[in-house]
Amino acid sequence: MQNEENLVRRAQCGEGEAFTQLYETYFDRIYRYVTVKVGDRVEAEDLTQEVFIKALRSLGSFRWKGVSFSAWLFRLAHNHLVDYWRKKGKRIMVSLEDAPPIADNSNPQLAAEQNLEIEQVVLAAEGLTPAQKEVISLRFAADLPIAEVARIMGKSEGAIKALQHSAIVSLRKKLAGR
Amino acid sequence: MKGNHRLDDILEECLERLGKGGTVEQCLQGYPEQAVELRPLLLTAQAVKRAAAVPPRREFKAKARCELYRALEPAAEKKTSRPFLIWQHGWVVACAIVLTVLLAGTGTVFAAGNSMPDEPLYPVKLATEQIQIRLTPSNLKKAELYASLAEKRVE
Numbered sequence: 517m518q519n520e521e522n523l524v525r526r527a528q529c530g531e532g533e534a535f536t537q538l539y540e541t542y543f544d545r546i547y548r549y550v551t552v553k554v555g556d557r558v559e560a561e562d563l564t565q566e567v568f569i570k571a572l573r574s575l576g577s578f579r580w581k582g583v584s585f586s587a588w589l590f591r592l593a594h595n596h597l598v599d600y601w602r603k604k605g606k607r608i609m610v611s612l613e614d615a616p617p618i619a620d621n622s623n624p625q626l627a628a629e630q631n632l633e634i635e636q637v638v639l640a641a642e643g644l645t646p647a648q649k650e651v652i653s654l655r656f657a658a659d660l661p662i663a664e665v666a667r668i669m670g671k672s673e674g675a676i677k678a679l680q681h682s683a684i685v686s687l688r689k690k691l692a693g694r
Numbered sequence: 695m696k697g698n699h700r701l702d703d704i705l706e707e708c709l710e711r712l713g714k715g716g717t718v719e720q721c722l723q724g725y726p727e728q729a730v731e732l733r734p735l736l737l738t739a740q741a742v743k744r745a746a747a748v749p750p751r752r753e754f755k756a757k758a759r760c761e762l763y764r765a766l767e768p769a770a771e772k773k774t775s776r777p778f779l780i781w782q783h784g785w786v787v788a789c790a791i792v793l794t795v796l797l798a799g800t801g802t803v804f805a806a807g808n809s810m811p812d813e814p815l816y817p818v819k820l821a822t823e824q825i826q827i828r829l830t831p832s833n834l835k836k837a838e839l840y841a842s843l844a845e846k847r848v849e
Contacts, residue, residue: 532766533823536840539762547750561754568758569765632745656739657746659713662706677702681735684705688738 555638648683
């Protein structure tokens with residue numbers, strides 16, 4: 517964390533290489549987070565790129581006071597997606613024709629445990645509440661620990677654990693076709 | 695409600711273990727009473743995590759990196775917008791190289807290569823890297839250099 521704080525400070529002083537290191541650290545995670553939320557890989561590429569350009573431009577406003585850089589960056593990504601949806605006027609990019617069927621009718625119980633495609637997860641996640649969906653995106657796509665998810669979402673760890681539990685139960689039902 | 699609260703904690707504990715390379719069976723052994731309820735949740739979580747691990751396309755990553763360097767450049771361009779400054783800038787770089795070699799010595803520069811931020815040679819390392827970057831003519835080569843320096847840092 518100390519190292520990251522140092523990197524952020526150097527990046528704020530205009531050191532390009534420091535920002536590049538932060539970019540390399542978070543690029544894949546932000547991309548996966550965005551992909552799960554928008555459900556379209558090509559659209560996710562553009563949005564990921566925009567998030568980092570925005571981060572570069574607003575890095576000067578970031579203050580290391582109780583907020584980690586990762587929490588700041590994921591909040592920025594979240595807000596960027598909210599703006600994107602507001603302009604676009606729609607929430608989901610996956611069409612039913614494009615996505616593989618959610619459940620195998622011959623063995624619905626197993627469907628949720630087998631190899632899923634990202635599009636199936638995105639479709640199943642449509643039935644979740646926005647908070648549940650955010651927890652799944654941050655926890656499973658961005659691979660962030662509970663404590664970090666709690667900081668990003670401004671909730672207690674207990675609340676995040678409860679959201680995680682209920683989200684997995686809902687996904688399970690949806691993916692198993694029940 | 696209390697039972698659910700406990701299951702929230704157990705589920706999270708098991709997910710943490712799975713994230714560190716543990717298996718579903720190992721998790722369930724620790725919680726035999728909750729195993730029936732827990733197993734399908736852990737399997738679903740695992741499947742979702744696998745599906746969500748979509749890597750960005752290589753070409754996109756390379757293109758995105760170039761875009762970032764383009765965005766990082768305006769500040770540097772401002773400094774070199776006047777011909778006199780370009781000339782001056784060239785001299786600064788040349789002087790820096792000569793000074794680095796003469797005063798610090800090749801051995802010191804080499805030793806600085808592995809230094810950490812809290813070590814005395816770290817500024818020498820940063821200066822050497824900056825010189826390398828300044829002397830790299832094309833944006834693409836600069837992008838590659840930034841990436842390789844970043845990789846070195848991560849190692």
